[in-house]
Amino acid sequence: MTATDVLDGLLAGLPPEIDPLPIATQFAALAPPFTVDDWVIPLPVWATRAFDDGPDAAWQTLRRDLSSATTTTPMCLYLHVPFCARKCDFCDCYSFAMRSHDQATMDRYLDALCGEIAAWSAVGQLAERPVSTVHFGGGTPTHLGPARLRRLVNEIRGSFALSPETELALETTVGGLTPAMANTMDELGFRRVHLGVQSLDDDVRRLIGRRSPAAAVRSAVDAALSRGWILSVDLICGLPEQSNRSFLHDVSSLAAAGVDGFSLYELLVYPQNRLWAQANGIGDGRNHLPNYVAFLAGAQMLEAAGFNRNTFNHWANRRDRNVYFTFPTRGEELLAIGPIADGVFGDYHYRHPRYAPYVRACRRDGVGLQGGLRRTARENELHPLISAILSGRIPPDTVAAIDHAVPGEAITHLWRERRLVDACADGAMTLTASGSWFAGNMVKGLTKRYPQTPRG
Numbered sequence: 001m002t003a004t005d006v007l008d009g010l011l012a013g014l015p016p017e018i019d020p021l022p023i024a025t026q027f028a029a030l031a032p033p034f035t036v037d038d039w040v041i042p043l044p045v046w047a048t049r050a051f052d053d054g055p056d057a058a059w060q061t062l063r064r065d066l067s068s069a070t071t072t073t074p075m076c077l078y079l080h081v082p083f084c085a086r087k088c089d090f091c092d093c094y095s096f097a098m099r100s101h102d103q104a105t106m107d108r109y110l111d112a113l114c115g116e117i118a119a120w121s122a123v124g125q126l127a128e129r130p131v132s133t134v135h136f137g138g139g140t141p142t143h144l145g146p147a148r149l150r151r152l153v154n155e156i157r158g159s160f161a162l163s164p165e166t167e168l169a170l171e172t173t174v175g176g177l178t179p180a181m182a183n184t185m186d187e188l189g190f191r192r193v194h195l196g197v198q199s200l201d202d203d204v205r206r207l208i209g210r211r212s213p214a215a216a217v218r219s220a221v222d223a224a225l226s227r228g229w230i231l232s233v234d235l236i237c238g239l240p241e242q243s244n245r246s247f248l249h250d251v252s253s254l255a256a257a258g259v260d261g262f263s264l265y266e267l268l269v270y271p272q273n274r275l276w277a278q279a280n281g282i283g284d285g286r287n288h289l290p291n292y293v294a295f296l297a298g299a300q301m302l303e304a305a306g307f308n309r310n311t312f313n314h315w316a317n318r319r320d321r322n323v324y325f326t327f328p329t330r331g332e333e334l335l336a337i338g339p340i341a342d343g344v345f346g347d348y349h350y351r352h353p354r355y356a357p358y359v360r361a362c363r364r365d366g367v368g369l370q371g372g373l374r375r376t377a378r379e380n381e382l383h384p385l386i387s388a389i390l391s392g393r394i395p396p397d398t399v400a401a402i403d404h405a406v407p408g409e410a411i412t413h414l415w416r417e418r419r420l421v422d423a424c425a426d427g428a429m430t431l432t433a434s435g436s437w438f439a440g441n442m443v444k445g446l447t448k449r450y451p452q453t454p455r456g
């Protein structure tokens with residue numbers, strides 16, 4: 001059977017409200033290196049080469065850079081909380097199970113975070129800089145419990161210039177949104193919640209180790225919306241025993257329930273979840289085409305319902321500005337705190353180590369970094385181009401910059417031919433749903449072809 005036959009079968013199985021033609025057209029336009037099975041995730045610059053500086057030199061460099069910085073551009077704050085009630089077999093996030101009775105460990109972790117918060121707030125003018133969002137990622141930050149979350153938020157409010165406009169946001173599971181936690185979040189001023197739904201099919205949920213049934217997710221969605229929070233949900237396609245119809249039913253029913261934003265993922269199989277994936281019939285040589293179709297159909301459904309993409313895999317209504325994930329498009333800097341968290345000030349990127357060395361280093365020095373690197377002139381030129389691709393919209397001057405920097409290669413022309421982008425009347429380009437699937441490949445291809453000697 002050819003790929004086109006398989007595609008026809010998949011398109012025939014879609015719900016009637018999906019128009020199969022745009023999906024078939026986008027698929028037909030693909031050619032190597034854009035092949036559905038070979039999509040890659042976009043990598044940050046620090047993941048593509050070694051750090052320039054080790055932990056101490058990185059911290060000194062950041063302090064030196066920031067001591068002379070006078071910018072009043074807002075910054076984002078990200079705090080990583082790697083704890084969860086249990087580690088889900090499918091999960092690729094940096095997180096681990098922390099039993100709730102292990103209070104002492106969590107308190108020690110909070111001491112480390114608070115030490116790092118204090119260290120950063122003493123650097124340059126950071127304590128006075130406006131803050132656009134404070135985003136608690138994980139893991140499951142609600143696993144800290146109300147008292148620790150309160151301690152953390154109070155520490156941040158006391159250390160940085162949060163304003164009524166600052167959006168407080170966190171990532172959580174349904175189980176983490178207990179009434180006590182939800183009340184505390186309201187009291188602390190949280191306005192945005194990222195709820196990891198993954199799937200609303202109870203059989204699929206069981207296979208991925210979700211304990212709460214779909215009915216509990218629906219109640220949590222209603223409860224979150226009735227509090228007035230901006231609610232974003234994460235959904236994954238390609239889960240074991242999940243049909244495309246079931247994935248699309250989740251998209252449409254959550255949109256109908258009033259959810260503000262959707263992050264769509266394909267299940268990633270990494271060394272840490274490979275055995276679980278294999279045990280559930282998802283082998284290394286899996287065919288990604290069904291998931292590509294589900295992803296494109298989900299995007300189509302959301303766009304038909306009035307959602308717009310504000311990063312390559314996130315669709316949002318007007319309320320959902322997705323403030324943390326869109327920070328580069330506003331020229332903001334990112335102060336990231338906690339193990340494995342990575343931040344950026346100007347052209348300097350830094351990252352933290354994993355949990356144990358992080359806590360050790362914070363206890364010793366107040367702050368624990370893994371290392372840092374300064375973007376080269378070439379990386380500096382590429383940086384806004386990559387940010388634009390990942391934002392889902394490439395403005396006209398960025399399209400021109402790509403064409404100017406890589407003449408003769410007609411990169412943007414190729415993207416159009418492959419139906420990864422649509423050209424807008426003003427000269428901008430927007431990612432198609434297929435472009436969202438291949439955003440990492442577009443970044444990789446551009447980076448490979450970009451001249452080694454920048455043109456300035």
Ligand SMILES: C[S@@+](CC[C@H](N)C(=O)[O-])C[C@H]1O[C@@H](n2cnc3c(N)ncnc32)[C@H](O)[C@@H]1O
Nearest residue numbers: 090091092093138139140172196234265267268
């Ligand atoms: C920080 S994680 C989890 C948030 C929350 N703890 C939860 O479980 O719902 C953010 C999101 O990453 C996505 N994710 C985790 N593992 C994944 C994988 N192996 N493949 C694709 N997406 C994954 C999930 O959609 C998840 O909600």
Ligand code: SF4
Nearest residue numbers: 084087088091095139
């Ligand atoms: S999916 Fe969420 S709850 Fe499960 S281990 Fe990953 S971060 Fe924790």
